[in-house]
Amino acid sequence: MIARKLIEAPDGRGRIFLAILAAAAVLVPCLNLALPPSSALHVPTSAVALWGKYLCYALLALSLDLVWGYCGILSLGHGAFFALGGYAMGMYLMRQIGTRGVYAHPILPDFMVFLNWNELPFFWWGFHWFAYAALMILAVPGALAFVFGWFAFRSRVTGVYLSIITQALTFALMLGFFRNNLGFGGNNGLTDFKDILGFNVQAQATRATLFALSAVALILGYLIAQAVVRSKAGKVLIAIRDAESRTRFIGYRVENYKTFVFTLSAAMAAVAGALYVPQVGIINPSEFAPANSIEYVIWVAVGGRGTLVGAALGAVLVNFAKTTFTTGFLAPYWLFALGALFVLVTIFLPRGILGLIPTTRASAAPNGAAAAGPAAQPAE
Amino acid sequence: MCGCYKRCAGLLAALALLVGSAFGASAQSLKPQALEPQTLEPQALDHQSFDAALEKFAADTYNDTDAAIAGVAASGNPLAVSIIEALQDGRLLFSAGDKKIYLREAAGGMREASTGKPIAGAEPADLSPVRVNNRIRRAIEAALGGLTLLSPDPARRLEAAKAVFKSRDANALPALETAINKEVEPRVKRALEEARAAIVAGKPDAKEADRVAAILLLRDRGDQEARGVLAGIPSGQPASLQKALADAITTIDNRLAAWSVVQNLWYGISLGSVLLLAAIGLAITFGVMGVINMAHGEMVMLGAYTTFLVQEVIRTSAPGLFEDSLAIAIPLAFLVAALVGMAIERGVIRFLYGRPLETLLATWGISLILQQAVRTSFGPTNREVGAPDFMSGAFEVGGLTITWNRLWIIVFAGIIFAGLLAALRYTELGLQMRAVTQNRRMASSMAINTGKIDALTFALGSGIAGLAGVALSQIDNVSPNLGQGYIIDSFLVVVFGGVGNLWGTLVGAMSLGVANKFLEPYAGAVLGKIVLLVIVILFIQKRPRGLFALKGRAVET
Numbered sequence: 001m002i003a004r005k006l007i008e009a010p011d012g013r014g015r016i017f018l019a020i021l022a023a024a025a026v027l028v029p030c031l032n033l034a035l036p037p038s039s040a041l042h043v044p045t046s047a048v049a050l051w052g053k054y055l056c057y058a059l060l061a062l063s064l065d066l067v068w069g070y071c072g073i074l075s076l077g078h079g080a081f082f083a084l085g086g087y088a089m090g091m092y093l094m095r096q097i098g099t100r101g102v103y104a105h106p107i108l109p110d111f112m113v114f115l116n117w118n119e120l121p122f123f124w125w126g127f128h129w130f131a132y133a134a135l136m137i138l139a140v141p142g143a144l145a146f147v148f149g150w151f152a153f154r155s156r157v158t159g160v161y162l163s164i165i166t167q168a169l170t171f172a173l174m175l176g177f178f179r180n181n182l183g184f185g186g187n188n189g190l191t192d193f194k195d196i197l198g199f200n201v202q203a204q205a206t207r208a209t210l211f212a213l214s215a216v217a218l219i220l221g222y223l224i225a226q227a228v229v230r231s232k233a234g235k236v237l238i239a240i241r242d243a244e245s246r247t248r249f250i251g252y253r254v255e256n257y258k259t260f261v262f263t264l265s266a267a268m269a270a271v272a273g274a275l276y277v278p279q280v281g282i283i284n285p286s287e288f289a290p291a292n293s294i295e296y297v298i299w300v301a302v303g304g305r306g307t308l309v310g311a312a313l314g315a316v317l318v319n320f321a322k323t324t325f326t327t328g329f330l331a332p333y334w335l336f337a338l339g340a341l342f343v344l345v346t347i348f349l350p351r352g353i354l355g356l357i358p359t360t361r362a363s364a365a366p367n368g369a370a371a372a373g374p375a376a377q378p379a380e
Numbered sequence: 381m382c383g384c385y386k387r388c389a390g391l392l393a394a395l396a397l398l399v400g401s402a403f404g405a406s407a408q409s410l411k412p413q414a415l416e417p418q419t420l421e422p423q424a425l426d427h428q429s430f431d432a433a434l435e436k437f438a439a440d441t442y443n444d445t446d447a448a449i450a451g452v453a454a455s456g457n458p459l460a461v462s463i464i465e466a467l468q469d470g471r472l473l474f475s476a477g478d479k480k481i482y483l484r485e486a487a488g489g490m491r492e493a494s495t496g497k498p499i500a501g502a503e504p505a506d507l508s509p510v511r512v513n514n515r516i517r518r519a520i521e522a523a524l525g526g527l528t529l530l531s532p533d534p535a536r537r538l539e540a541a542k543a544v545f546k547s548r549d550a551n552a553l554p555a556l557e558t559a560i561n562k563e564v565e566p567r568v569k570r571a572l573e574e575a576r577a578a579i580v581a582g583k584p585d586a587k588e589a590d591r592v593a594a595i596l597l598l599r600d601r602g603d604q605e606a607r608g609v610l611a612g613i614p615s616g617q618p619a620s621l622q623k624a625l626a627d628a629i630t631t632i633d634n635r636l637a638a639w640s641v642v643q644n645l646w647y648g649i650s651l652g653s654v655l656l657l658a659a660i661g662l663a664i665t666f667g668v669m670g671v672i673n674m675a676h677g678e679m680v681m682l683g684a685y686t687t688f689l690v691q692e693v694i695r696t697s698a699p700g701l702f703e704d705s706l707a708i709a710i711p712l713a714f715l716v717a718a719l720v721g722m723a724i725e726r727g728v729i730r731f732l733y734g735r736p737l738e739t740l741l742a743t744w745g746i747s748l749i750l751q752q753a754v755r756t757s758f759g760p761t762n763r764e765v766g767a768p769d770f771m772s773g774a775f776e777v778g779g780l781t782i783t784w785n786r787l788w789i790i791v792f793a794g795i796i797f798a799g800l801l802a803a804l805r806y807t808e809l810g811l812q813m814r815a816v817t818q819n820r821r822m823a824s825s826m827a828i829n830t831g832k833i834d835a836l837t838f839a840l841g842s843g844i845a846g847l848a849g850v851a852l853s854q855i856d857n858v859s860p861n862l863g864q865g866y867i868i869d870s871f872l873v874v875v876f877g878g879v880g881n882l883w884g885t886l887v888g889a890m891s892l893g894v895a896n897k898f899l900e901p902y903a904g905a906v907l908g909k910i911v912l913l914v915i916v917i918l919f920i921q922k923r924p925r926g927l928f929a930l931k932g933r934a935v936e937t
Contacts, residue, residue, distance in 0.1 A: 332752075340745065
């Protein structure tokens with residue numbers, strides 16, 4: 001029943017998106033593993049890792065679009081949830097290193113031995129079980145988002161105030177994680193991973209699998225987000241975005257809807273972070289930097305706010321541009337380009353790239369009209 | 381509005397009271413009895429002992445050199461200082477052949493050490509410098525301390541007194557007594573007496589009454605160094621002495637604790653004034669226009685770079701004007717930042733009114749562009765901005781060291797705050813700004829050109845950020861990232877204080893600054909900051925519109 005609903009939900013645009021993702025999830029690993037490097041169709045392993053990273057970013061952007069595009073919550077701290085998910089995965093990977101670390105300590109990660117710690121802090125217990133780590137990947141950021149959202153939304157902190165305190169949240173976490181004695185590797189973060197579930201993280205096959213998993217996670221994330229926004233609750237979310245007070249006066253518990261969508265979004269961002277870490281091989285406190293979180297928002301804005309597909313598209317496009325820019329002679333100009341992107345998109349493309357493409361069903365579908373409408377204008 | 385004036389006045393009065401009582405506490409300590417001057421052997425001014433001592437340098441063993449230093453210093457010969465200084469600098473030479481000592485002057489000439497006259501003829505071939513080691517260096521310092529106690533220059537005498545206080549060399553005692561008897565300047569005399577007290581208090585063979593008096597004198601000095609001297613006296617002294625010692629240390633500890641509170645308060649106010657400077661422009665633009673200007677920090681940076689450029693031009697074309705460089709930079713920085721701000725408002729922000737979140741993103745983009753533009757043209761590294769004389773140095777108030785640059789920045793922030801308050805209250809533009817803040821549509825109906833007001837407000841807010849940049853260039857690194865460091869703090873100040881209210885910004889800045897500095901000693905700089913962020917986040921839950929919230933309809937827009 002639920003599965004049928006999930007699959008029926010996507011519109012034309014969504015189906016194309018899902019088809020491309022599904023094809024990529026199957027084809028890219030095959031072309032990478034099965035064909036010899038000399039073949040014209042061979043996908044190099046570096047490209048697999050790079051695009052796997054983009055897919056994680058796309059999932060992150062999707063989660064952000066869920067709260068910003070559909071509920072009007074501009075979170076400038078989504079990087080915090082992404083990084084926390086990444087840290088949970090990193091902790092699992094650290095415990096898998098075992099005696100292969102520089103100090104060859106069977107239990108303690110290298111940085112703890114280096115800091116002369118004698119035993120594992122309690123919050124590291126259990127992270128050698130993947131199942132526990134996987135639970136924590138969802139639970140820790142989810143719980144943080146729930147508590148934070150519960151307090152913030154119940155007090156009716158909205159608009160720019162909310163944006164600023166989410167930014168303060170990620171800033172505080174960044175300062176905290178930079179400290180050595182917090183027990184997460186301080187400045188250097190967690191790195192030098194060896195195995196994930198018994199497979200070497202550097203191996204070609206593992207990378208290809210991680211790519212496929214990222215694509216699958218993105219597909220699932222899209223289906224869940226789609227199901228949420230198409231549901232009755234999704235309509236309330238859009239109502240909150242467009243006229244929060246009015247929705248409250250009609251009788252909806254606005255804070256409950258907001259807390260729910262914020263928590264869900266945080267968990268999705270955390271999954272993106274968890275898949276991101278084994279692919280890039282490091283997680284450090286700079287992932288918490290407020291500037292990063294603001295950059296995530298522009299991905300959504302570029303692709304098209306409130307479209308889900310657009311968010312994922314924007315993340316991939318902006319990051320592809322970033323990689324192209326920062327590796328060539330254009331490197332000094334990347335920040336100009338990014339800055340210009342922020343300015344131009346907000347002024348000239350309030351609906352993002354997807355707003356340029358006329359959709360076949362947009363006007364027919366009731367939600368499509370709301371989603372494609374101009375940015376939220378709070379009604380009096 | 382009226383209510384919060386009163387509230388703020390009350391707060392300021394409370395602050396003043398706190399500071400005042402702390403000063404009072406330190407002033408009411410007891411006056412010690414005057415120390416009885418110890419008997420002093422008359423110093424022999426004979427040339428024989430001087431020459432005999434001088435000869436020992438030629439032996440060039442450390443023991444002989446040590447003895448020679450003591451002999452030369454005790455001789456009272458006017459050449460003694462220059463000889464020992466030469467030894468310190470490695471300019472005291474001896475000839476192994478004729479066992480004579482020579483002085484090479486810093487400028488290059490050569491003198492005979494015994495007479496001080498320039499040498500006739502060629503210098504001896506077998507000259508080599510008298511060697512020194514750490515023991516000798518200490519002896520040199522102690523001797524110089526004792527000798528310069530009688531220098532005609534009061535600053536040098538003070539310096540020497542402090543050196544003796546540090547070394548606590550009992551050999552300097554006779555010289556100290558002479559100096560105290562001769563001294564006319566109260567400041568130097570005090571320092572000399574303190575130096576004597578530091579020696580006498582720890583001298584087992586001094587009279588007990590003298591030692592107690594010395595301890596009382598040190599107690600009244602009351603700083604960390606005095607406490608160190610007292611704590612360094614070994615236990616097992618006579619009972620009365622032991623008691624005086626313990627009392628003195630407790631008194632000093634209490635005094636130090638009181639001063640550390642005052643010091644934290646001072647640092648907090650200093651940080652608060654910096655936050656105020658950075659946030660006040662933001663408060664205007666946010667308050668009047670509801671616009672979150674993420675490029676505000678970059679306006680601060682532009683102000684700092686304007687200061688740098690002004691100083692650069694002065695350095696190359698008119699070095700005489702350096703003292704006035706800040707005075708020149710202030711209007712220029714205001715203009716530069718205001719013009720850039722106006723350009724941003726006319727070019728970008730006016731298309732985004734009513735969409736605060738989009739404005740936030742667009743201005744963030746502008747901040748990236750400005751940062752990168754500055755990085756491309758001035759390089760990514762810190763640029764040097766010099767401090768004019770009136771900004772450098774420090775003075776002491778009781779146990780508190782106050783640097784001039786911090787003091788001037790507080791004054792500067794106060795002037796800007798008062799000026800802005802007056803401008804908003806008494807000028808036409810201020811009136812119109814307040815009207816637009818309170819009700820944009822009504823103001824527009826009253827024939828106020830809201831677009832023009834927006835542009836001018838934005839220019840004003842940015843210009844003030846530029847002024848903040850001039851001040852920050854004196855205490856922070858002038859780099860493209862300068863603004864980034866302040867943006868989150870300034871937002872917290874504005875959000876904490878409440879929007880559209882300058883008093884709120886003042887109270888917000890000062891309370892965040894002071895709270896930060898009081899948390900720092902207990903939690904460390906980073907943890908203190910985290911705690912503060914969490915407190916502000918929690919506070920916003922409680923009062924989502926800040927400390928001094930606007931009430932009524934204006935809240936919803």
